[in-house]
Amino acid sequence: xxxxxxxxxxxxxxxxxxxxxxxxxxxxxxxxxxxxxxxxxxxxxxxxxxxxxxxxxxxxxxxxxxxxxxxxxxxxxxxxxxxxxxxxxxxxxxxxxxxxxxxxxxxxxxxxxxxxxxxxxxxxxxxxxxxxxxxxxxxxxxxxxxxxxxxxxxxxxxxxxxxxxxxxxxxxxxxxxxxxxxxxxxxxxxxxxxxxxxxxxxxx
Numbered sequence: 001x002x003x004x005x006x007x008x009x010x011x012x013x014x015x016x017x018x019x020x021x022x023x024x025x026x027x028x029x030x031x032x033x034x035x036x037x038x039x040x041x042x043x044x045x046x047x048x049x050x051x052x053x054x055x056x057x058x059x060x061x062x063x064x065x066x067x068x069x070x071x072x073x074x075x076x077x078x079x080x081x082x083x084x085x086x087x088x089x090x091x092x093x094x095x096x097x098x099x100x101x102x103x104x105x106x107x108x109x110x111x112x113x114x115x116x117x118x119x120x121x122x123x124x125x126x127x128x129x130x131x132x133x134x135x136x137x138x139x140x141x142x143x144x145x146x147x148x149x150x151x152x153x154x155x156x157x158x159x160x161x162x163x164x165x166x167x168x169x170x171x172x173x174x175x176x177x178x179x180x181x182x183x184x185x186x187x188x189x190x191x192x193x194x195x196x197x198x199x200x201x202x203x204x
Contacts, residue, residue, distance in 0.1 A: 005098075005109035005143045015139045019146050020101040024176040030169060032154075032204060037196040044080060048191040051076050052183055055162055066112075069127045069162040074113060077191070078125075081198035083115045088202070090115055096147040111144050117202075121148040124157040137161070138168060138177065145170045156201050158194070165194050 009015050016022060028034065040048075055072045058064055064072070078084055091114040098107045113125040126141040141157040145168065148155040157168040167178035178197075181190040 001104065002097075002106045002108060005107045005140055008105075008107060009139045009143045010136075012139055012142075015142045018100045018105070018107070019098075019143070019173075021142070021170070021173055021175055024174045026176075029174070029176045030167070030178055032156075032169075033197045033200045037193075038199055040192055040195065044195065045189075045192060047076070047080065048189055048195060052189050052191055055183065059162070064162050066127055069160065070112065073160065073162050074125055074127055077195060077198060078113070078115070080195055081202055083198070083202060088115055088117050096144055098143060098147045107143060109140065109144060121145070121150055121155045124155070126157060126159045127161065135159075135166075138166065141168055142170065142175060145175075154204075158198070165190070167197060 009018065012023070051073065055064070058068060058072060078090065082088070084090060092112070094111040094114045096109055096111060098109075099105070100107065111124050112127050114121065115125070124141055124144050126137040126144070137159040141159050145155045145157055148170075152172055154169055154171040157170075159166050159168065163183055165181040169176055169178075181194050183190065
């Protein structure tokens with residue numbers, strides 16, 4: 001039986017059951033970016049401030065579509081992280097098929113953006129329009145990560161609705177979710193942390 005990921009996988013419980021995954025209780029599971037992160041340059045910080053201001057400006061005018069999220073936020077982040085240059089390659093609307101743990105069901109879907117380094121999936125990016133909770137994209141992104149050729153090496157995803165950002169890590173049958181990074185945080189621009197993490201992932 002073949003079914004669309006968006007129709008069948010709607011919750012973390014769905015994706016855990018379909019692919020025999022379990023969430024890690026280990027607080028150090030995200031060790032890749034719990035150490036020192038590369039300091040951003042003044043130009044990078046100023047650019048991220050402009051990206052945030054531009055996004056919030058458009059948000060004030062109404063709902064920001066998924067396409068606008070990609071244009072205003074995702075594409076600039078990929079550029080600043082160096083993912084649009086060698087040795088990385090970018091795939092947009094990449095089709096994937098994933099079998100469940102029984103092998104009886106095949107899930108089909110499309111990844112919004114996939115960054116590759118050879119055969120290594122560095123980050124899967126799944127975005128939703130601003131009117132949706134970004135959490136609805138997490139089970140979908142985690143499902144797509146199951147088709148990664150990484151083997152026992154970790155695969156990472158970034159999910160966003162423009163307002164909020166969350167990283168997902170899967171290694172084997174174990175996964176976990178990062179903290180939530182929000183553009184509504186008044187004390188600073190959390191795009192700084194998002195870019196620092198993306199850069200760290202690009203150097204793994």
